[in-house]
Amino acid sequence: MALFRRTPIAPLEYSRTLWMRLWVGAVMLFLYAPLIVLMIFSFNDSKRNVVWRGFTMKYYDKALNNDALIEALVNSLTIAALATIFSLILGAIAAVLLWRFRFPFKAAVDGTISLPIIVPEICMGVAFLMFFAKGLNWPTDLIWPLNLGAITIAHITFCFPFVTMVVRSRLASFNREQEEAAKDLGAGEWQMFRDVLIPHMKPALVAGALLSFTLSLDDFVITYFTSGPDTITFPVKVYSMLRFSVTPEVNAASTILIILTIALTAIALKLQGVKTIAETH
Amino acid sequence: MAEQDWKANKRVFAAVSLPTLLWTILFFVVPMAIVWVYSFGENAGLNEIRFSGTLDNYKRATEFLYLSIFGKSFAVAALVTLICLIVGFPVAMAITFASEKWRPWLLLGIMLPFWTNLLVRTYALMILLGQQGYANQGLGALWGGASWVKTLVGLEPLPTWEPVQLLFNNFAVVFGLVYVHLPFMVLPLYAALDRLDRSLIEASLDLGAGHFRTIMRIVVPLAAPGIVAGVMITLIPALGAYLTPDLMGGTDSQMIANVIERQFKKANDWPFGAALSFLLIYAMFILIALQSMRRKVPEVR
């Protein structure tokens, strides 16, 4: 109804003009249609993603009984969880370092820390391949989850600069008088950090966690170069399934992953509210 | 209060600088240095590499074959960036000027795909673009419609619809890269537009400019830093893209990342792969240097 009983469009209400709405609608369709089609076809009772042949859950059944796929998913989630925790700690520490202190070679340190954000994934992948194979002679026969160490280290390295970036921009809005107020009231360095600075960083930490987790879960290229035969992650597994034979199992597994992403986002929103999450990006 | 000098609080400084520096050096600087050293080595035997300080790898990279792949990668990345800019700018405008209630949700709508697995998104697009996918069916329906309209006005009907090849070619690579990178462009554009002082737009309208002229003469120049940021954020990953050309491209749609991958996974020529990697990194540096030169232009606040 609101569509028809509208107030006149003010000059700056660009988003209410018809062509803007059509444009945004088309872009949203472009972004979401493939995902929706994929999710619908995961319930299709046919081997091919073309014609609807009736509802079935059998590919979910198959996917969930595919041990290799499940193992890959568990590996991915484990790595993502570990990478998130370490990236948060390391990223927050680096952000505090760059925000608070003035020190020699600061520009160089700042640049090096943010470099993993811009170095192409393929180059990072190559670097980790060489580093673990030739530089460290990293053992490849460790038991689970220690065998995921190399991949986890690689993931932390490319995730934590993003956390640093998000936390640092949040810290820029910190009122230093709050730090002084805490100290004025008797707080020491650590008490101040715990009582004032971390609560201020919290929205950025939530956003950073979401970012690290999804970046880690998302990563194919770097993992592809770092993983061994026993350490397949979900994207690497899906990639090989896609390369060799497209089965509807992939649809089902992908749908599970999409749902997982949406659930994660919902949790982050619940924790922090849509506005803060949106603003930290 | 400005930043604190590190000497003023050495304990805290040590506590925050040591982990950061150790990690960055050990797990980033050292691996990159290894690649750099390898790029001056040569294969000696099956698993041996001699570090002879040779420049042969770089010389080989300047052969026409590789130069053309570099050139093509740049062209594809630039085209993708341009399309993303044209498509994304109105979206960023719409988000900026949306009501308080809608704005976060529109932003979320842009960000959610960005959080969704890249491989899954690429695969989803492949389903849609396939020979018998919905994109082809849709085009076929349009074709049929046009044919029907023609017969209606008494003209010859169009020939019957032949499904077009939408996948495994250069078109698919560009389309796929645009699909994947669009959120990268919209978010920095939005950030820049959101900071824009609205009274400037109002002043322009007040002084008699139309909306189009206001956007071109006021909004775009003032949002230039955001546009540059968006361009860089899209161009750099698009240039180094591996997955999209690998899965959606044809035999002639290889980009530089695919060539690098081949040196490691198939050709087993690590030194050459290392040299190509560093050339790609140098290209990134040049792009970033160009961007920072632009920043030197004084800005009126």
Place this chain on the structure above:
Amino acid sequence: MTEPAQPIIQIQNVSKRFGKVTAVDNVSLDILAGEFFVLLGPSGCGKTTLLRMIAGFELPSEGRVLIDGQDMAGIPPNKRPVNMVFQSYAVFPHMSVADNVAYGLKIAGVKGGEARDRVAEALDLVKLGGFESRMPDQMSGGQRQRVALARSLVMRPKVLLLDEPLSALDAKLRAQMQFELSELQEKVGITFVTVTHDQDEALSMACRIAVINKGDVSQLAAPSDLYEYPANRFVADFVGSVNIFEGKLTLDEPDKAAVDCPGLGKVYLNHGVTGPHGADVWVALRPEKIYLHVPGEGKAVKAAAQDAPDGYNFARGKIKGMSYLGDITLFEIELETGARIRVSRPNLSRHDQEDFTWDDKVSMHWRADSPVVLLG
């Protein structure tokens, strides 16, 4: 106060340099126990740096700061017996009002019932009883400031430092808070040290004011002395509104003095000014101390002659501008010498503002105790 008050804060030869910039230049002053002390000066004069050195957030480049007789060198802010109310209030946004106020107590190890009682007492003191569970973002700026006040007062500091406490409030609220702050200070008996650039604020609240200019104390005096007996041109000009004219000292005896000002005319004072004869001096004359007369000048001359010799303390001019401010009307008058002078006139009756208008010729006089002769 009958007995001489003890200094609670002693600032001794303190300088502070940031790189090449000297923010505070060899300042010495004593702040007495129980007084409301104000550091007044334009922005960037070093007054805030001085306050922050007392709190311990800046360290003096030279000199010492003593609190209650104890040298504060090497004592960090969290160990000093002073508390600060910050310009932005710095109320912790993620803590409720009660948690904010209890924060310092918790760190000091005050627990349970005592902590609760002290928080309640502090909140009552700032009239925020019943707001314990509110979050700061649900409060107005004025209320947040009260939280900041309570948070500091609950610590029972020896000195409460306030950095521009009223600058973020609107005019009405500011006037009210000026009053409340002095009332509060009398009630708790704690020494207050306030930094401000607003002379009204300083005059209305302070027991004593130190006017700071370019890192140095220009004058330290009670509010009325500062206004009526400024020590130099900076103070005369910064505190209140003033007309300043250059002149030469022509007469200087213990009970009278005279200055010849080319811009204003001959000025007579009924007290001496200890300056060398013929010295270059400045005469400061406040706008409200000048009487304005309707064109005919007989009355003005007569009035001036009552306490000054003929031809002194009298001037003629033409009204070039006026602004009606309700309680007073402000005139800008061009003197016959070409100089301009500002005169304010109270609107004692409803029609007073109609007495004069643009381009009216007027004459003026002032009393012999009104001008101030400044040597620097």
